[in-house]
Amino acid sequence: MLPAVRKASDAHARRAGRPGARRSAAGRAGRVRGGWTPWLYLAPALVVLGGLLVYPIYQLGLISFFQYTQAQVSGGEPATFEGFGNYAELFGDPRFWQVLLATVLFAAACVVSTLAVGCALAVLLTRVRAVPRLALMMAALGAWATPAVTGSTVWLFLFDPDFGPVNRMLGLGDHSWTYGRLSAFFLVLLEVVWCSFPFVMVTVYAGIRAVPGEVLEAASLDGASQWRIWRSVLAPMLRPILVVVTIQSVIWDFKVFTQIYVMTGGGGIAGQNLVLNVYAYQQAFASSQYGLGSAIGVVTLLILLAVTLVYLRLLRRQGEEL
Amino acid sequence: MNLPRARVRRPGRLAAEASALLIAIVVAFPLYWMALSAFKPAGEIESGEPRPWTLAPSLDSFRRVFGQQEFGRYFLNSLVVAGCVVIASGLIAFLAATAVTRFRFRLRTTLLIMFLVAQMVPVEALTIPLFFLMRDAGQLNTLGSLILPHIAFSLPFAIWMLRGFVKAVPEALEEAAYIDGASRARFLWQILFPLVLPGLVATSVFSFISAWNDFLFAKSFIISDTSQSTLPMALLVFYKPDDPDWGGVMAASTVMTIPVLVFFVLVQRRLVSGLGGAVKD
Numbered sequence: 182m183l184p185a186v187r188k189a190s191d192a193h194a195r196r197a198g199r200p201g202a203r204r205s206a207a208g209r210a211g212r213v214r215g216g217w218t219p220w221l222y223l224a225p226a227l228v229v230l231g232g233l234l235v236y237p238i239y240q241l242g243l244i245s246f247f248q249y250t251q252a253q254v255s256g257g258e259p260a261t262f263e264g265f266g267n268y269a270e271l272f273g274d275p276r277f278w279q280v281l282l283a284t285v286l287f288a289a290a291c292v293v294s295t296l297a298v299g300c301a302l303a304v305l306l307t308r309v310r311a312v313p314r315l316a317l318m319m320a321a322l323g324a325w326a327t328p329a330v331t332g333s334t335v336w337l338f339l340f341d342p343d344f345g346p347v348n349r350m351l352g353l354g355d356h357s358w359t360y361g362r363l364s365a366f367f368l369v370l371l372e373v374v375w376c377s378f379p380f381v382m383v384t385v386y387a388g389i390r391a392v393p394g395e396v397l398e399a400a401s402l403d404g405a406s407q408w409r410i411w412r413s414v415l416a417p418m419l420r421p422i423l424v425v426v427t428i429q430s431v432i433w434d435f436k437v438f439t440q441i442y443v444m445t446g447g448g449g450i451a452g453q454n455l456v457l458n459v460y461a462y463q464q465a466f467a468s469s470q471y472g473l474g475s476a477i478g479v480v481t482l483l484i485l486l487a488v489t490l491v492y493l494r495l496l497r498r499q500g501e502e503l
Numbered sequence: 504m505n506l507p508r509a510r511v512r513r514p515g516r517l518a519a520e521a522s523a524l525l526i527a528i529v530v531a532f533p534l535y536w537m538a539l540s541a542f543k544p545a546g547e548i549e550s551g552e553p554r555p556w557t558l559a560p561s562l563d564s565f566r567r568v569f570g571q572q573e574f575g576r577y578f579l580n581s582l583v584v585a586g587c588v589v590i591a592s593g594l595i596a597f598l599a600a601t602a603v604t605r606f607r608f609r610l611r612t613t614l615l616i617m618f619l620v621a622q623m624v625p626v627e628a629l630t631i632p633l634f635f636l637m638r639d640a641g642q643l644n645t646l647g648s649l650i651l652p653h654i655a656f657s658l659p660f661a662i663w664m665l666r667g668f669v670k671a672v673p674e675a676l677e678e679a680a681y682i683d684g685a686s687r688a689r690f691l692w693q694i695l696f697p698l699v700l701p702g703l704v705a706t707s708v709f710s711f712i713s714a715w716n717d718f719l720f721a722k723s724f725i726i727s728d729t730s731q732s733t734l735p736m737a738l739l740v741f742y743k744p745d746d747p748d749w750g751g752v753m754a755a756s757t758v759m760t761i762p763v764l765v766f767f768v769l770v771q772r773r774l775v776s777g778l779g780g781a782v783k784d
Binding site for chain 1: 515516519520522523524526527528530531532533534536537540548549552553555594595596598599601602603606608611614616619620621622623624625626627628629630631632633635636651652654655656658659662687712715716718719723734735738739742744747749752753756759760763764766767768771774775776
């Protein structure tokens with residue numbers, strides 16, 4: 182490497198302030214440069230993403246500024262530019278705030294439950310022999326493999342007031358779980374946790390397996406309790422993995438659509454179980470308010486973007502090299 | 504060292520194993536109940552006690568499901584959609600992951616961050632613009648309207664996951680290949696691709712599930728030509744909120760779950776090691 186280049190990359194490494202930065206900067210510079218080749222490899226991905234992700238996002242933003250209803254869709258009337266009209270209508274509607282609050286609380290409850298169950302079972306997996314481990318692993322993979330629509334109908338059936346086994350076992354008679362707002366949300370939460378804890382469990386389990394056994398042994402010889410081992414030894418070592426599964430869960434649970442749509446019949450009685458995604462869908466496709474629906478979509482997008490920025494900052498702080 | 508430790512821990516371990524088995528049963532119960540109900544004869548579900556077994560297993564519900572018009576067609580459509588998405592996004596992601604891990608070029612980091620951000624885009628919010636896009640391209644009521652968006656949505660995660668696998672292939676191997684006179688294309692497809700294949704298999708789980716699960720796009724883009732519809736729509740034929748045919752719903756659900764289960768069992772080991780590898784990286 183030319184001295185001047187090395188100097189520059191060292192300066193860069195110092196600025197980055199990471200111990201591994203200097204070594205990896207030198208290693209990277211040795212790699213093939215390739216001219217146009219990387220762009221050739223990237224072309225299909227960029228074309229697909231540009232056409233079916235970036236362009237639709239642009240369109241979504243655009244439509245959200247227009248008065249866009251059935252008349253405009255069928256070409257009967259020209260679309261009229263409304264500026265922030267749709268947003269003003271949205272933010273002035275108490276229903277929107279109610280749905281937003283419900284979405285955040287519901288997603289938070291799903292994330293916390295999924296992570297708690299997933300992590301606890303991952304630890305449990307490390308403490309049992311092959312047969313129970315395989316049984317739990319297989320059951321979890323089965324739940325994970327179940328399509329969202331299928332899982333939704335099966336859980337509805339389990340909790341059916343007339344023919345479901347759960348009410349029978351709990352002696353609840355013909356109590357309807359989907360009638361009340363909270364109990365309907367709770368039922369959906371159970372289904373969501375059931376089908377999403379396996380990802381957390383398997384990933385965290387793979388992470389724990391990578392922790393050297395001696396470390397755990399030393400901790401337990403020192404008389405640390407299971408909880409203490411988790412909190413003081415495992416959790417810090419697994420932090421990168423925990424960040425990944427947490428963020429993935431936040432994203433997935435914030436976007437839950439199918440389960441709510443199927444299990445609460447499109448958002449619950451009088452819309453009591455609406456979340457942002459279902460609300461946007463109902464506004465656009467059921468009420469033909471495409472502009473308003475798009476505005477809700479933009480709000481959802483911005484919230485998830487904020488989550489992403491937090492994620493990127495966490496990764497940066499951990500010194501992950503992109 | 505091993506023996507005394509095992510003895511000391513025994514009571515705790517037995518309790519742990521008992522609870523692991525119990526939890527496995529609870530987790531598997533919904534699937535068991537689904538399959539069981541699918542095999543119950545007509546009328547048993549609706550009559551009195553929900554029994555955890557059936558005295559007269561029957562194929563009534565399956566007959567009803569397959570007797571429904573075009574159910575086989577829906578099944579095939581779902582397979583075509585998921586298959587196309589898995590293959591296309593796998594190949595495209597392989598190329599892209601190779602580009603961002605084995606080459607140094609301007610905008611590389613920017614692209615990586617963009618792929619990361621793209622994972623967060625709420626697909627559901629894009630249904631509205633995609634609907635107009637598909638309409639203007641004359642793609643409404645075609646399987647393409649389901650395949651194309653799912654390729655795009657599974658790509659960022661696939662690229663992100665594959666990165667670790669491509670990175671793990673030593674660079675010395677690449678240099679050796681070039682010294683031996685291999686062309687870049689030859690290295691890509693005959694050396695790198697087979698080595699990364701296990702990673703592709705693990706990644707494909709996610710694209711398969713996202714395409715197979717698709718409910719929203721099938722509901723929104725397949726509006727008049729039902730022969731182009733997919734399984735989730737067929738299932739909902741039996742599920743009428745006021746008067747569901749539970750036997751039919753459970754039989755259709757079972758049929759819909761089996762391909763994913765088979766897929767999972769096939770890739771199970773790769774998935775677990777793949778996730779460990781991808782996340783560790």
